[in-house]
Amino acid sequence: MAKVTLVFAVLLVALGLVGYIGTGSQHMTALIPAWFGVALGICGLLSISPSEGRRKLFAHINVTIGMVGFIGGAVEAIRGYLSAKAKGLVPDQIAFASKLTMAGMLLVYVILCVRSFIAARAARKA
Template sequence: MAKITLVFAVLLIILGLVSYFGTGSLHPTALIPTWFGIALGVFGFLAISPGESRRKLFMHINVTIGLIGFIGAAWRAVSSYGHARSEGIDPDKIALGAQGAMAGLLLIYVLMCVKSFIDARRNRTV
């Protein structure tokens, strides 16, 4: 699962950079997916370890980062869309797309981690 974490980290970094440059480099908040990707990448790299307890620790840190990122991105996408509609203006499509993509990526990641944790617990010998 640590290697899959690195894949999601790269995807988030790319998403953040594309969003940032897609907004004309005017909005530094477009880099938020990049920061989550860097955090996942660092702890994902640390999770590549032969030690089981170290791997478990860093993967639990990663799934926590993923869950926080998913909740934040999903909340921000819904609230900014609702706010724009209540003001009678169109929402920023790049920002909304980036927030939705980040929420989607992190939801998939968290679900994959949960499945991996469940499988590991089932396969554990007592």
């Protein structure tokens, strides 16, 4: 699962950088996906260990980071869209797309983590 985590970390950093550059480097909040990617990357690297306890600890930390990122991205995308519509404005398409992409990526990541946890538990019982 550590390799999958590192792939998602790189994708989130790329999403953050693309969003930041896409806004003309004016909005620092466009880098939020990158910070989630950095956190996942650090914990993903730390989970590469021969120690089973350490792998488990960082796998659970990573799925928690993923869940927080998914919930935050989804809530902010919906909030931003509804807020703009309530004011009669057109929602910022780059921000909306970035938030939805982050939420979608992290939802897939969390699902993959849960499936990995279930498989690991089944393998231990067998």
